[in-house]
Amino acid sequence: MLTRTLPLRGAANPSSLRDGTNPGSFANAPNVGGALTFSSPDTPGMPQPSGKSAWDFLPDGWRRDGDRAIAPAGFVPVTQLEHARLGTITPEMKRVAERESHLTAEQVRDEVAAGRMIIPANTQHLQHALEPMCIGRASKTKINANMGASPVSSSTDEEVEKLKWAERWGADTVMDLSTGGNLDECRQAIIRNSRVPIGTVPIYSMIIGRKIEDLSIEVILESLREQAKQGVDYFTIHAGVLREHLPFVQRRLIGIVSRGGSLLAKWMLVHGKQNPMYTHFDQICEIMREYDVSFSLGDGLRPGGLADASDEAQLNELTTLGELTEKAWRKGVQVMIEGPGHVPFDQIEYNMKLERQLCHGAPFYVLGPLVTDVFPGYDHITSCIGATAAAYHGASMLCYVTPKEHVGLPKKDDVKQGCIAYKIAAHAADVALGIPGSRDWDDSLTKARAALNWEKHFELAFDGDTARAFHDEDLDVDTDFCAMCGHDWCSVRISKEIVEFASGKADGFGRDKIAQSAALTPEQREILEKRGVLSPEEIHRLASKTRKAVGAEGSKGSCHSDYVEPTTAQQIQEQRLVQLRTKPEVSAAE
Numbered sequence: 001m002l003t004r005t006l007p008l009r010g011a012a013n014p015s016s017l018r019d020g021t022n023p024g025s026f027a028n029a030p031n032v033g034g035a036l037t038f039s040s041p042d043t044p045g046m047p048q049p050s051g052k053s054a055w056d057f058l059p060d061g062w063r064r065d066g067d068r069a070i071a072p073a074g075f076v077p078v079t080q081l082e083h084a085r086l087g088t089i090t091p092e093m094k095r096v097a098e099r100e101s102h103l104t105a106e107q108v109r110d111e112v113a114a115g116r117m118i119i120p121a122n123t124q125h126l127q128h129a130l131e132p133m134c135i136g137r138a139s140k141t142k143i144n145a146n147m148g149a150s151p152v153s154s155s156t157d158e159e160v161e162k163l164k165w166a167e168r169w170g171a172d173t174v175m176d177l178s179t180g181g182n183l184d185e186c187r188q189a190i191i192r193n194s195r196v197p198i199g200t201v202p203i204y205s206m207i208i209g210r211k212i213e214d215l216s217i218e219v220i221l222e223s224l225r226e227q228a229k230q231g232v233d234y235f236t237i238h239a240g241v242l243r244e245h246l247p248f249v250q251r252r253l254i255g256i257v258s259r260g261g262s263l264l265a266k267w268m269l270v271h272g273k274q275n276p277m278y279t280h281f282d283q284i285c286e287i288m289r290e291y292d293v294s295f296s297l298g299d300g301l302r303p304g305g306l307a308d309a310s311d312e313a314q315l316n317e318l319t320t321l322g323e324l325t326e327k328a329w330r331k332g333v334q335v336m337i338e339g340p341g342h343v344p345f346d347q348i349e350y351n352m353k354l355e356r357q358l359c360h361g362a363p364f365y366v367l368g369p370l371v372t373d374v375f376p377g378y379d380h381i382t383s384c385i386g387a388t389a390a391a392y393h394g395a396s397m398l399c400y401v402t403p404k405e406h407v408g409l410p411k412k413d414d415v416k417q418g419c420i421a422y423k424i425a426a427h428a429a430d431v432a433l434g435i436p437g438s439r440d441w442d443d444s445l446t447k448a449r450a451a452l453n454w455e456k457h458f459e460l461a462f463d464g465d466t467a468r469a470f471h472d473e474d475l476d477v478d479t480d481f482c483a484m485c486g487h488d489w490c491s492v493r494i495s496k497e498i499v500e501f502a503s504g505k506a507d508g509f510g511r512d513k514i515a516q517s518a519a520l521t522p523e524q525r526e527i528l529e530k531r532g533v534l535s536p537e538e539i540h541r542l543a544s545k546t547r548k549a550v551g552a553e554g555s556k557g558s559c560h561s562d563y564v565e566p567t568t569a570q571q572i573q574e575q576r577l578v579q580l581r582t583k584p585e586v587s588a589a590e
């Protein structure tokens with residue numbers, strides 16, 4: 001028998017109970033409090049982490065004293081970053097630590113102080129229903145859902161409904177990207193109704209009723225102040241698009257695909273001046289600091305197709321975003337960085353690790369990226385493949401993409417599809433990185449699946465309703481197999497019936513003597529053959545016939561291996577099943 005040496009690098013086992021036969025994650029050993037936190041092993045040639053953090057960019061007049069900072073006399077901290085620098089654990093940090101069970105409140109504070117984590121929590125929004133959360137590599141990967149009325153579709157009520165829907169399906173933050181309808185009213189309603197942080201791209205509201213050419217610094221600052229006062233938790237500010245970057249765009253296949261980036265590029269070309277968001281960055285910081293609005297430094301030059309990925313326009317802008325990060329930190333403002341976009345799979349790790357270096361570990365918030373351009377209508381899939389790689393290699397938050405990307409305004413079901421695709425990406429990366437406890441959910445579901453415990457299976461499923469509907473489409477009764485393989489070929493049932501295996505012997509679950517289930521009836525076979533063609537009514541009519549075949553009185557077939565009284569089940573477990581773990585030798589005959 002071969003014994004292989006697995007490439008273990010000291011990462012934590014993502015399973016709390018160490019269940020199963022897997023030794024744990026193959027990622028690097030965690031380094032919370034250092035530049036690497038949870039990280040993937042480097043492919044040769046990858047950029048190394050920056051040796052600096054937010055500690056190297058303290059405001060004027062501040063000095064460092066050990067692991068704390070000393071502010072000038074009379075200074076009143078406002079932002080989470082300022083509190084963290086001064087050593088304070090805020091109520092928001094405590095709440096974050098409760099939600100990130102692998103982190104202590106001290107670790108949350110220290111990561112915020114280092115700039116590697118942000119808690120986007122506008123002081124105004126905290127007065128409503130906001131539940132503080134964090135974004136950073138030491139914590140679990142987060143997802144963002146975009147919504148917002150467009151000039152051709154949707155209303156405030158519809159957007160609030162979408163917000164609730166996005167929260168229901170796991171969005172950790174929501175961006176209101178409205179460009180039509182009553183923007184102020186819609187934003188206000190979303191902030192009032194949200195438990196999650198709300199982000200906006202303020203330039204959208206700045207150009208309502210005016211041409212981009214007429215945008216002035218006064219309008220910019222006034223709009224930012226108004227939105228900050230309303231309670232927006234983070235602003236996308238495209239301050240990194242510079243005049244000198246624009247020549248790099250000329251040969252691109254698809255120019256500038258960021259709305260904010262293209263508007264500001266036009267402004268710069270019309271006026272022959274530098275980006276006003278860049279030249280007035282300090283004033284913008286001051287407004288944002290006042291309400292603790294976090295920066296999401298926008299990637300106005302992100303690639304809009306694989307052919308433009310990792311080009312000079314994109315990477316020069318990223319270098320500028322690194323400089324702006326340092327400036328914002330000097331102003332006490334929390335920062336995350338926005339990233340691409342459309343990136344071939346092989347270039348994703350480089351993009352993540354370059355950001356980590358240039359922006360000194362500030363959280364990276366990426367849109368996808370899409371790993372191919374030719375599946376419009378399915379871009380939630382093309383992008384969640386890239387998002388999984390991005391989250392494994394360095395992203396902290398993933399901006400979802402819905403099936404409507406590139407082709408239309410997402411409706412409710414598109415929001416659900418986008419959220420689910422991105423929950424998959426984020427969770428898969430957390431497990432791979434070895435974030436403690438992240439695999440517990442998977443292990444619980446695996447146990448329920450092995451025990452053929454359908455109720456538990458659906459209860460644990462992220463979208464149990466859909467899983468149950470798919471199951472019941474063919475067999476609306478609880479059997480110890482499902483319609484995918486049928487009774488005779490159900491490997492899970494067979495494994496469960498092998499006494500020597502732990503498989504299927506979940507706590508609280510037992511079985512009587514091995515029960516023989518009926519194989520597929522002609523009706524069941526008919527259902528399988530016509531799957532996808534029959535109407536739901538017809539499926540249920542035919543599926544009901546299976547009850548007779550499996551001797552079901554209620555919803556559970558008498559053939560089910562677990563169809564016994566709880567006391568009997570307990571006895572069986574004690575006498576026959578649990579011994580698998582206690583007796584070294586057990587024969588199949590027992």
Ligand code: SF4
Pocket residue numbers: 480481482483484485486487489490491492493
């Ligand atoms: S029939 Fe196939 S798919 Fe269904 S539970 Fe058994 S092994 Fe799994």
